[in-house]
Amino acid sequence: MNNVLINSFGYYLKQRFPQKVHKVTVDAGFTCPNRDGSKGRGGCSYCNNKSFSPNKRREVPAIEQQIEAGKAVVKRRTGATHVLAYFQAYSNTYAPLSELTDRYAQALACPDVVGLSISTRPDCINAEVVDLLSSYRDQGYEIWLEIGLQSAHDVTLKRIRRGHDFTTYAQAVRLIRARGLPVCTHLILGLPGENRDMMMQTLEQMMDTGTDGIKFHPLHIVRHTLLAHEWKREPFPLLSQHEYVSLVCDMLERIPPRYVVHRLTGTASQDMLLAPAWCTKKWAVINAIHAEMQCRGSYQGCAFDTERTAQPWQSPDMDPTSYGIGESILVP
Numbered sequence: 001m002n003n004v005l006i007n008s009f010g011y012y013l014k015q016r017f018p019q020k021v022h023k024v025t026v027d028a029g030f031t032c033p034n035r036d037g038s039k040g041r042g043g044c045s046y047c048n049n050k051s052f053s054p055n056k057r058r059e060v061p062a063i064e065q066q067i068e069a070g071k072a073v074v075k076r077r078t079g080a081t082h083v084l085a086y087f088q089a090y091s092n093t094y095a096p097l098s099e100l101t102d103r104y105a106q107a108l109a110c111p112d113v114v115g116l117s118i119s120t121r122p123d124c125i126n127a128e129v130v131d132l133l134s135s136y137r138d139q140g141y142e143i144w145l146e147i148g149l150q151s152a153h154d155v156t157l158k159r160i161r162r163g164h165d166f167t168t169y170a171q172a173v174r175l176i177r178a179r180g181l182p183v184c185t186h187l188i189l190g191l192p193g194e195n196r197d198m199m200m201q202t203l204e205q206m207m208d209t210g211t212d213g214i215k216f217h218p219l220h221i222v223r224h225t226l227l228a229h230e231w232k233r234e235p236f237p238l239l240s241q242h243e244y245v246s247l248v249c250d251m252l253e254r255i256p257p258r259y260v261v262h263r264l265t266g267t268a269s270q271d272m273l274l275a276p277a278w279c280t281k282k283w284a285v286i287n288a289i290h291a292e293m294q295c296r297g298s299y300q301g302c303a304f305d306t307e308r309t310a311q312p313w314q315s316p317d318m319d320p321t322s323y324g325i326g327e328s329i330l331v332p
C-alpha cells in the first residue's frame, strides 16, 4: 500500500466524488442538553455561551437559504460545485425524531447536496436517529457522524463539565459503526490537568473503540467561557505551537492510514481569543504540521500498531489502497 502524508477529508472527498465537494455549515437551530438543563447548565467549560438562551428557541435562517449562501461562498473560494451539509452548531441529534427528519430532509432536498455531516454529543445518540441516518446512507448519500470525545479520561471530562463519560462515548460509537456509518471523533489537546501520556492514552482508547475519522483541536481559551474565568483565576499551562504540532504529528504517525483527518487545528478570532495567541493562525499551524511530518520523514500511520485497532468501517465504493505515494495533503 502506498502512503499518503495526511489522509485529509479534502483528499478523501476527492477519491469519493467525481465533482469537487466542500462542506457548508448549517445551523438548524438545535440546542444542547449540557446547556438547557437536561444534562447541565452553563455547558462545557470551554464553550462560549454568549448567544445561548435556554428558554428561547434560537432563530436561524431557513436551511435552504444557508446552504445556497454557503454554496456561493465555497464555489467562489474553492470551485466546489457540490456540498456536504455540515450541521455544526450545538448538538445536532438532540431533538424529537420528527424534527430531526424534517431538518435533515430540508438539507438533502437542496440541489447539489451530496450528504450530511452531523456533529453531536455521545449522549445524544440513539438507535432511532442512527437508523434514520443509515437510511440516507442506503439512498447513496455521504453521511458522517461527528462525536465530541475531547478526552478519554473521566476525571478530565468532569473537570471540563462535559456531562458524559468515556463509556457513553464508546457505546455511541459502537452503535453508529454497527449500522455501517462512519464516525469522526473530536479530540482536544492540552486540556487542564493532562500531560502527553494522558493524551496518548486518549488516542489509544479511541483507536481501541474504533473510529473512522479524527479532528484535532488545541485547547484555547475564549472570552465568555467558564474556562476563561478558571484560567484568569488560576492560570494553567497551555500548549505552545511547537508542543501542539509535535503532539499532532506523534498522533498522526500512530493512527491507521485509513482514518480520515477532518481537521488539524482549531482557531478563534482575535477579538474572542484570550490565549494562546498562536490559535488565531490556522494556516501557520497546518503548514507547521505538514513541515514537521516531512522533516521527520514520516507519514500518517507509519507507527501504527496493527494489533490494536477495532474493525474498520469501509466506505462501500472506496479503495483505501489507492492513495498516491507521499502526496502532500493539507487539511482545509
Ligand code: SF4
Pocket (backbone or CB within 6 Å): 032, 033, 034, 035, 042, 043, 044, 047, 048, 089, 090, 091, 121, 148
Ligand atoms: S456539547 Fe458542544 S454545544 Fe454543548 S456545551 Fe459542550 S461544547 Fe457547547
